[in-house]
Amino acid sequence: xxxxxxxxxxxxxxxxxxxxxKGLAEYSAMSGYxxxxxxxxxxxxxxxxxxxxxxxxxxxxxxNGSKIKCSTKSKLGxxxxxxxxxxxxxxxxGKSGSDTVEIECFNYDLTHYKTYLYKANHAxxxxxxxxxxxxxxxxxxxxxxxxxxYAVCYKFSASNEFTEVYRVKLPNTSGLKEGRREDYDxxxxxxxxRNNALYKIYTYKKPTEAxxxxxxxxxxxxxxNSPSFSGTASVDSIYAYDRSDIQTFEMEGISFSxxxxxxxxxxxxxxxxxxxxxxxxxxx
Numbered sequence: 275x276x277x278x279x280x281x282x283x284x285x286x287x288x289x290x291x292x293x294x295x296k297g298l299a300e301y302s303a304m305s306g307y308x309x310x311x312x313x314x315x316x317x318x319x320x321x322x323x324x325x326x327x328x329x330x331x332x333x334x335x336x337x338n339g340s341k342i343k344c345s346t347k348s349k350l351g352x353x354x355x356x357x358x359x360x361x362x363x364x365x366x367x368g369k370s371g372s373d374t375v376e377i378e379c380f381n382y383d384l385t386h387y388k389t390y391l392y393k394a395n396h397a398x399x400x401x402x403x404x405x406x407x408x409x410x411x412x413x414x415x416x417x418x419x420x421x422x423x424y425a426v427c428y429k430f431s432a433s434n435e436f437t438e439v440y441r442v443k444l445p446n447t448s449g450l451k452e453g454r455r456e457d458y459d460x461x462x463x464x465x466x467x468r469n470n471a472l473y474k475i476y477t478y479k480k481p482t483e484a485x486x487x488x489x490x491x492x493x494x495x496x497x498x499n500s501p502s503f504s505g506t507a508s509v510d511s512i513y514a515y516d517r518s519d520i521q522t523f524e525m526e527g528i529s530f531s532x533x534x535x536x537x538x539x540x541x542x543x544x545x546x547x548x549x550x551x552x553x554x555x556x557x558x
Contacts, residue, residue, distance in 0.1 A: 298331055306319040368420075494507040
């Protein structure tokens with residue numbers, strides 16, 4: 275298993291500043307994120323700082339331009355992760371008060387299209403009770419999951435279902451901390467997929483700390499070939515990115531562009547205040 279580093283190549287967008295200009299400064303909690311390669315756009319979900327409002331801002335920005343579009347929505351929960359199949363955007367809510375396996379789908383113009391439901395394959399094990407991750411792997415296939423269990427689903431538009439066909443289990447996360455982050459609490463964040471590998475963000479903080487500054491991107495090799503993955507994934511590499519110079523740097527979402535460029539979104543709090551952003555990164 276390789277231990278490597280994350281390098282930030284450039285700041286793509288200070289999302290907090292962009293939302294402030296549009297009068298949407300309250301949306302200061304970066305959540306899910308993805309790249310829409312078909313339309314060449316970044317897509318992110320940011321929750322309101324007023325948790326009682328249950329409001330989320332959907333944010334679009336051109337990959338190679340400055341055009342931005344925003345739309346506020348209600349009842350998207352934590353909006354933990356996002357995906358795009360090139361035509362639509364998909365948001366999973368995570369666990370927010372109660373279990374949910376709903377997948378909210380939005381049109382390119384950010385209007386709501388429909389709600390899909392995860393349909394479990396009971397022959398593969400216990401059904402997932404909530405969804406915190408989602409990724410499109412092409413041709414109607416998606417990976418959805420939570421914790422260490424990931425369902426490979428086919429999207430049936432007619433029945434509004436993500437039907438589980440295969441299942442992959444990730445190794446226990448305790449192995450990620452051995453010899454390096456053993457006294458830290460670990461939290462799973464967003465995922466992305468490329469070439470039979472899953473990339474997942476993990477963030478860390480000590481029990482005595484109030485803010486997250488330590489991040490890993492873990493590359494897992496999936497067993498089999500897409501989409502018929504089945505069995506237990508293996509850890510290929512761990513790439514670390516830690517910041518001690520600012521109050522908070524917590525990676526949330528991760529996505530590849532069609533050309534292979536890799537991006538992350540992050541909750542960022544510097545001495546100047548909130549600065550949630552999207553970055554282009556490299557792994558080495």
